[in-house]
Amino acid sequence: MKDYLYEDVSLKSWLLTTDHKRIGILFLLTITFFFIIGGVAATLMRMELATAPGDLVSADVYNRLFTLHGTVMVWLFLIPSIPATLGNFLLPLMIGAKDLAFPRLNLLSWYVFLFGGLLTLWSIIIGGVDTGWTFYTPYSTTYTNSHVIMMAAGIFIVGFSSIFSGLNFIVTVHSLRAPEMTWTRLPLFVWTLYATSLIMVLATPILSVTLVLIAAERLFGVGIFDPALGGDPLLFQHLFWFYSHPAVYIMILPGMGVISEILPCFARRPIFGYKFIAGSSLAIAVFGFLVWGHHMFAAGQSLYAGLVFSFLSFLVAVPSGIKVFSWTATLYKGSIRFDTPMLYALGFMGLFTIGGLTGLFLATLAVDVHLTDTFFVVAHFHFIMVGGMLMAYLGGLHFWWPKMTGKLYPETLGRISAVLIFLGFNGTFLPQFILGYLGMPRRYYAYPEQFEFLNVISSAGAVLLALGYALPLAYFTWSLIKGRPAGADPWNAAGLEWKVSSPPPHHNFETIPVVEQPYRYPRPGHE
Amino acid sequence: MKTHLLVWLSLMLLLGLTVVAWQYHLGFLMALAIAVTKAALVIAFFMHLRKESPLTKFVAGAVLFWLLILFGFTLADYFSRLGF
Amino acid sequence: MSSPPELGMQFSDLRQQKDAYRLGAWVFVASEIMLFAGIFLVYLIGRMTHPEAFTEGSHELNQFLGAVNTAILLTSSFSVAVAVSKAEDKKYRTASWLLLLTAVMGICFLGIKAYEWYEEYERARVPGLNFTYEGEHLPGLLLFFWFYFTSTALHAIHVTIGVLVNLWFAWVCRYRAHWVPDPSPVVLSGIYWHLVDLVWIFLFPFLYLVGGAS
Numbered sequence A: 001m002k003d004y005l006y007e008d009v010s011l012k013s014w015l016l017t018t019d020h021k022r023i024g025i026l027f028l029l030t031i032t033f034f035f036i037i038g039g040v041a042a043t044l045m046r047m048e049l050a051t052a053p054g055d056l057v058s059a060d061v062y063n064r065l066f067t068l069h070g071t072v073m074v075w076l077f078l079i080p081s082i083p084a085t086l087g088n089f090l091l092p093l094m095i096g097a098k099d100l101a102f103p104r105l106n107l108l109s110w111y112v113f114l115f116g117g118l119l120t121l122w123s124i125i126i127g128g129v130d131t132g133w134t135f136y137t138p139y140s141t142t143y144t145n146s147h148v149i150m151m152a153a154g155i156f157i158v159g160f161s162s163i164f165s166g167l168n169f170i171v172t173v174h175s176l177r178a179p180e181m182t183w184t185r186l187p188l189f190v191w192t193l194y195a196t197s198l199i200m201v202l203a204t205p206i207l208s209v210t211l212v213l214i215a216a217e218r219l220f221g222v223g224i225f226d227p228a229l230g231g232d233p234l235l236f237q238h239l240f241w242f243y244s245h246p247a248v249y250i251m252i253l254p255g256m257g258v259i260s261e262i263l264p265c266f267a268r269r270p271i272f273g274y275k276f277i278a279g280s281s282l283a284i285a286v287f288g289f290l291v292w293g294h295h296m297f298a299a300g301q302s303l304y305a306g307l308v309f310s311f312l313s314f315l316v317a318v319p320s321g322i323k324v325f326s327w328t329a330t331l332y333k334g335s336i337r338f339d340t341p342m343l344y345a346l347g348f349m350g351l352f353t354i355g356g357l358t359g360l361f362l363a364t365l366a367v368d369v370h371l372t373d374t375f376f377v378v379a380h381f382h383f384i385m386v387g388g389m390l391m392a393y394l395g396g397l398h399f400w401w402p403k404m405t406g407k408l409y410p411e412t413l414g415r416i417s418a419v420l421i422f423l424g425f426n427g428t429f430l431p432q433f434i435l436g437y438l439g440m441p442r443r444y445y446a447y448p449e450q451f452e453f454l455n456v457i458s459s460a461g462a463v464l465l466a467l468g469y470a471l472p473l474a475y476f477t478w479s480l481i482k483g484r485p486a487g488a489d490p491w492n493a494a495g496l497e498w499k500v501s502s503p504p505p506h507h508n509f510e511t512i513p514v515v516e517q518p519y520r521y522p523r524p525g526h527e
Numbered sequence B: 001m002k003t004h005l006l007v008w009l010s011l012m013l014l015l016g017l018t019v020v021a022w023q024y025h026l027g028f029l030m031a032l033a034i035a036v037t038k039a040a041l042v043i044a045f046f047m048h049l050r051k052e053s054p055l056t057k058f059v060a061g062a063v064l065f066w067l068l069i070l071f072g073f074t075l076a077d078y079f080s081r082l083g084f
Numbered sequence C: 001m002s003s004p005p006e007l008g009m010q011f012s013d014l015r016q017q018k019d020a021y022r023l024g025a026w027v028f029v030a031s032e033i034m035l036f037a038g039i040f041l042v043y044l045i046g047r048m049t050h051p052e053a054f055t056e057g058s059h060e061l062n063q064f065l066g067a068v069n070t071a072i073l074l075t076s077s078f079s080v081a082v083a084v085s086k087a088e089d090k091k092y093r094t095a096s097w098l099l100l101l102t103a104v105m106g107i108c109f110l111g112i113k114a115y116e117w118y119e120e121y122e123r124a125r126v127p128g129l130n131f132t133y134e135g136e137h138l139p140g141l142l143l144f145f146w147f148y149f150t151s152t153a154l155h156a157i158h159v160t161i162g163v164l165v166n167l168w169f170a171w172v173c174r175y176r177a178h179w180v181p182d183p184s185p186v187v188l189s190g191i192y193w194h195l196v197d198l199v200w201i202f203l204f205p206f207l208y209l210v211g212g213a214s
């Protein structure tokens, strides 16, 4: 019985595969490529900001750089990251299914993503789009002389990939669970993927509409957003954030799921508050739709709307708080092992908490007026997106790498990379909170002398961070060739995915697997 | 078959009604109410939502809920800001 | 035990497969509804901002043909609903005729729609192609007609896909009934056609019936 990697090694068999595991790998390769591009743009920006005057690149190039960085990282890396790679690979394995419900739709989702992604990339690099990832109007529709329409088309297409994956996941979770896999036995990672899919299916269409409207205003001069044409720029922000705030949860929820898998395994304790974590995932998906106006406090929406959105933004912190408490309680009295995935998970907990708490500052109407469009906001969402999501993604990748490839990576290097990233991340973004509080605006390529010291620290931190990211890239590749074989269950972990060999066979399960209670740690009969 | 026929007849009736309402200037809300009624008939009887599983009903309910969020919050801002 | 040929390898039995496809169809419908909802929201705000222009634009449309087209779509929805229940009773011949009828009605709808578009083209009302207007409601009227063309075109694309699907299943039910031992695919295509109808139920008053008869 050959595993899914070697069952047929021709290029054609990869390009036409409907195996969810192979499609997960295709997504992994694709988003790694986009991550590197986005990372290079970030590096250039930090180099420019290392000195106060704008000396390395011109203002124009800097605008394109932050557009490239934001667009690629948000739309082409973070949104698909965990769902499309780990989610695709693990969801059927975790629920005891042979594949997703619609395997061909899954492959289509990858092709659509690849095409849309490359179109987007091209529109920025060749077409010089300089609107930022948010496309704010009327700048994007009336003033910029760049290929905004092409970029909008690219993101529009990528959106369909998201919808397809979401639809596939929802149906799979509902109809393909193994007979004994009840809802309360579902791994929490699956719960978060389910909640994420709801957002993808229900919110992404609104983004599609918004992008079409941008194209219409640019092409035909239809007055939708531009006040000079009788439109309303706030309408754009309503539509954009109706999708894009929930999209934050598309990015962070699967990360929370990964953490909920890693912590019990390395603390050798059952997860604390299973039902609370599962329920709060759904609560986040729903409440996440009620707070989009907190991006518009300083944009001129009505005071009443501002008050309501501010209040609701505080409420949405509650389910996240429940999760952090449950995770902490899981660690309490556990026999903790500090393997690489665990280091990433602990890093996640620290950084995500800081990111969440600073979010409360920003949700406060009066404080937000002071901090809007400063580096404080930049630091805040990087703590959530990079400190939270990316840490979880890398933690999950380290946790399931042996399963996906059948190979072990060098553990010491793994731990070094986790520590490097944690230190480098704090070095980069903690100073930015102070910079923002002192009033340094975002998206400028030059700044007054007095901000230089903190910016130098930030850039130095970014060097560490870059090293931290380069390391896994190197040793993961190395492990493919030289890594020791992993065996089916290198972490002694609970969960159906560890019951099959590594890498898993083509159709996952020969017979219908036996399902246990989730998170049965310590493992009975093993320790 | 018989239910379907009745539903079709009521749909045609409502279509006539909406045109008449337009002729008598009964306004947007009237037109909207008629359209919602027609949609409800189509969903309940033609798409058989009535006989579908609870899960399907849940999906339909979820969409309704999300529509309320989208329209409710956006229009709330517009009404309180511009006072249409 | 060998599994029937129409069963996908990821499913354990036909019932599971049927449930999965049914749920998939409804989730797809949910996503589509959100898409059109976004467009309707923009419409609503445009109409509240430019009430006179939207009334003027609406009065330029052909109410009679719009109403006829609505009647056609409602009737086609009826015929597809009957076709589905016939298919569920394994009366594939009748179902085939009804699906064909539905497709023909869809084509009539498209024909009438195309004629209306031509009328508006003659009056120079197509944004990006020949829109010219000298009156006092310019930005609003342009918005109205952009909305009119975008939403009806998006809807027409859905109708076209629906016509093709209906033709396909009319053929399958007539000549290849053994391909559909289970009528689920016909049910799903019916759900899609009703969605097309649903969207038009809102588009008709939103476009044609603004501000009362003049």
Ligand SMILES: [Cu+2]
Binding pocket: A244, A245, A248, A291, A292, A294, A295
């Ligand atoms: Cu937000």
